[in-house]
Amino acid sequence: MPKTLFDKVWDAHIVEKLDDGTCILYIDRHLTHEVTSPQAFENLRLSGRKVRRPDATLAVTDHNVPTSDRSLPIEDAESRLQIETLERNVVEFGVPYFPLNDARQGIVHVIGPEQGLSLPGMTIVCGDSHTSTHGALGALAFGIGSSEVEHVLATQTLLQRPAKNMLVQVDGKLAPGVTPKDLVLAIIGRIGTAGGTGHVIEYAGEVFRAMDMAGRMTVCNMTIEGGARAGMIAPDDTTFAYVKGRPYAPQGEAFDHAVKYWRTLASDEGAVYDKTVVMDAAEIVPMVTWGTSPEAVLPITGVVPDPAAITDDAKRADMARMLDYMGLVPGQALAGIPIDVVFIGSCTNSRIEDIRAAAAIVRGRHVAPGVRAMVVPGSGLVKLQAEAEGLDQVLIAAGFEWREAGCSMCLGMNPDKLTPGQRSASTSNRNFEGRQGPGGRTHLVSPGMAAAAAITGVLTDVREFA
Amino acid sequence: MQAFTKLTGVAAPLPMANVDTDKIIPGRFLKTIKRSGLGVHLFDQLRYDETGAERPDFVLNQPQYRHAEILIAHENFGCGSSREHAPWALLDFGIRCVIAPDFADIFHSNAFKNGVLPVRLPREICDQLMEDARLGANARITVDLERQVVIRPNGEEIAFTVDPLRRHMLLEGLDEIGQTLKHSPAIDAFESQLRDNKPWIPEITVA
Numbered sequence: 028m029p030k031t032l033f034d035k036v037w038d039a040h041i042v043e044k045l046d047d048g049t050c051i052l053y054i055d056r057h058l059t060h061e062v063t064s065p066q067a068f069e070n071l072r073l074s075g076r077k078v079r080r081p082d083a084t085l086a087v088t089d090h091n092v093p094t095s096d097r098s099l100p101i102e103d104a105e106s107r108l109q110i111e112t113l114e115r116n117v118v119e120f121g122v123p124y125f126p127l128n129d130a131r132q133g134i135v136h137v138i139g140p141e142q143g144l145s146l147p148g149m150t151i152v153c154g155d156s157h158t159s160t161h162g163a164l165g166a167l168a169f170g171i172g173s174s175e176v177e178h179v180l181a182t183q184t185l186l187q188r189p190a191k192n193m194l195v196q197v198d199g200k201l202a203p204g205v206t207p208k209d210l211v212l213a214i215i216g217r218i219g220t221a222g223g224t225g226h227v228i229e230y231a232g233e234v235f236r237a238m239d240m241a242g243r244m245t246v247c248n249m250t251i252e253g254g255a256r257a258g259m260i261a262p263d264d265t266t267f268a269y270v271k272g273r274p275y276a277p278q279g280e281a282f283d284h285a286v287k288y289w290r291t292l293a294s295d296e297g298a299v300y301d302k303t304v305v306m307d308a309a310e311i312v313p314m315v316t317w318g319t320s321p322e323a324v325l326p327i328t329g330v331v332p333d334p335a336a337i338t339d340d341a342k343r344a345d346m347a348r349m350l351d352y353m354g355l356v357p358g359q360a361l362a363g364i365p366i367d368v369v370f371i372g373s374c375t376n377s378r379i380e381d382i383r384a385a386a387a388i389v390r391g392r393h394v395a396p397g398v399r400a401m402v403v404p405g406s407g408l409v410k411l412q413a414e415a416e417g418l419d420q421v422l423i424a425a426g427f428e429w430r431e432a433g434c435s436m437c438l439g440m441n442p443d444k445l446t447p448g449q450r451s452a453s454t455s456n457r458n459f460e461g462r463q464g465p466g467g468r469t470h471l472v473s474p475g476m477a478a479a480a481a482i483t484g485v486l487t488d489v490r491e492f493a
Numbered sequence: 494m495q496a497f498t499k500l501t502g503v504a505a506p507l508p509m510a511n512v513d514t515d516k517i518i519p520g521r522f523l524k525t526i527k528r529s530g531l532g533v534h535l536f537d538q539l540r541y542d543e544t545g546a547e548r549p550d551f552v553l554n555q556p557q558y559r560h561a562e563i564l565i566a567h568e569n570f571g572c573g574s575s576r577e578h579a580p581w582a583l584l585d586f587g588i589r590c591v592i593a594p595d596f597a598d599i600f601h602s603n604a605f606k607n608g609v610l611p612v613r614l615p616r617e618i619c620d621q622l623m624e625d626a627r628l629g630a631n632a633r634i635t636v637d638l639e640r641q642v643v644i645r646p647n648g649e650e651i652a653f654t655v656d657p658l659r660r661h662m663l664l665e666g667l668d669e670i671g672q673t674l675k676h677s678p679a680i681d682a683f684e685s686q687l688r689d690n691k692p693w694i695p696e697i698t699v700a
Contacts, residue, residue, distance in 0.1 A: 042676070042679050042680055042683040043676055043679045045658065047656065047657040047658045049656070049658045051673060051676055051679065051680070053680070053683055053684075053687070055694060062523050062524075062576075063575065063576065063577065065526035065527075066526070066527065066528050066577070069526070069527075074668075074670070076670070081697075082696035082697050082698065083696070083697065084697065085697055085699075090523070091523075091524055103524070105524035105525070106524055108524075108526060109524050109525075109526055112526050123697045123698060123699040124699060125699065144697065146693075146694070149694070154575055154577075155574070155575055156573065156574045156575040156599055158575075170574075170575035170599055171575060171599070171602075172575050172576070172577035172580075172599060172602065172603035172606065173528075173577040174577060174603065174606035174607070174669070175602070175603075175606070177670065178669060178670050178673065181670045181673075181674070182670060182673045182674060182677075182680060183680065183684070184673060184680055186658070186669065186673065188656065220511055220569060220572055221511075221568060221569040221572065221595060221597070224569070224595060224596075224597065224598055225598060251599075254569070254572065254597060254598070255598075256598050256599060275695050275697060276695070277693035277694075277695060281692060281693040281695075282693065284692070284693055285691075285693035288691070288693075320511050320513070341508060341510065341567060342510070344508075345509065345510055345511070348509075438515075438520040438574075439519075439520050439521060440520045440521060440523060440524065444521075447543060457513075457515070457573060457574075459513045459515040459516065459573060460513075460515065460516060460538055461515055461516075461519050461537075461538045462515045462519075462520070465519070465521075465538060465543070466538075466543065
């Protein structure tokens, strides 16, 4: 029977199938960070268990680390304790760790692929929902809770039931100014935030074949916003070229051996999907969210929708609540909405390609008066690369803050937060109420769109900057 | 893990779809290294105003729902992040069961691991239960995991289903890791094959 990419990776990791269909699934890579691991390590300690495979595990701090001067002590006592707790745990349990002052430190979903820790055909988990990012390499990668973090630490496996297969097929080419972020926002707008629940989404078609790895990571990253725990793209020459030579990737003969296997992973002709969505890349335009759910998204050329047009009472109430929270009125044009803060960063859009895209828009221009604009690179190495290319100077000259790597304003755990009522154009992944700070209002956009908004001070169609 | 067998209690109506994990427990409360103590921050932004005072119109601030043990909600409950702090906060508040038309996958899994039972029922039935819940302390709802039924205040029984393994673990309050470790020989065998079949997977050491 023809198999999908997901079926193949899944089948290759079944340790044992239990009577009710639940599988003991082997995990090749386990990435951990300071926020969702302390309770897992604590329980291991209490139950006298060890980490089964420290050599398949990597720890890093990213969620609540300050993105300001790293030579200063961490001011927030709780953040400091959480970071120190991870540092104690990695020593006690012998887990490999990139410390805060290491150039390899960064957002866990940026450094996994960057270091070659995430490879095609692997099972990869992390106590973070955006683990779906690593599916860009053709891995089965998904987020888990702290109990499952503990389960993987202790057993290197998880108890899982197989997901259903969903295909998102997009052919055609993206128009100039339209990015993978716009594409994935459009996909979520189409399927809804629960459209992928219970499924693993495979992205296939011309647009993904032509996409670079950074773009594929952006798309797979936001798969969870469409309800699917994992997104996958079949590995191809673009993938292999990306992986080759990375520090933790196989080298020499081992690499060739691996590529031979990785080439077998693409879905078979005639493989069956439980759900299929087909879209045309040429129809996608720059997108922006207007509400407090990633599915509340429209083209930048659109207007704020009207709850009065919704017949379902509960849905109308939800929309009215979103508009009230966002401080928007029906019929208002999305382009032209004034913003206070621009955040370029997060595991969705903090790679060198994203920073280049932002710098290309702001070069020779200046951030609008009253706007706070910041760029937070995804890793120490992304930061160094950007500096080597002079991008930091372009951004700083334009009035941007150039910061240290971390999750930062994506989730408002560290001091980088919106204040109540502040409105952001953000390259992150979630526009939930209070996500970027209590009372903060988030508009999700691509890096180019965020940069354009910083310059004009209002939500702006980036194509006007061409 | 605390076992879940049968619960009779007050149900709080929360007629919202897409109740995301940031709504359940905002990110700034994730700096704890413990599982307990999060109940006070459950639904923080819905529950308290900017000054930290309770919003009297929010359901869990109303006297009849302060000790609610069941929550009734709309579609896609628990969407968003993988933070297990969401079920920890519910549990710490005293909520042992959430009934909704569907749940986000990661929340659904996390809830089971903490003795919080997510019950999937069709929207029309959730709407009926929502009406029951609006009667407050006068209308207690029973959730019986053994028999897999929800019993409305009028005595009507509504069947639901839960994965057999998850049901078993929850009824018995079993330690899932302990159960998996019984399969250690199979894991050992898989691992030694792995080293032969996929020698290209490098071991991680940090220099």
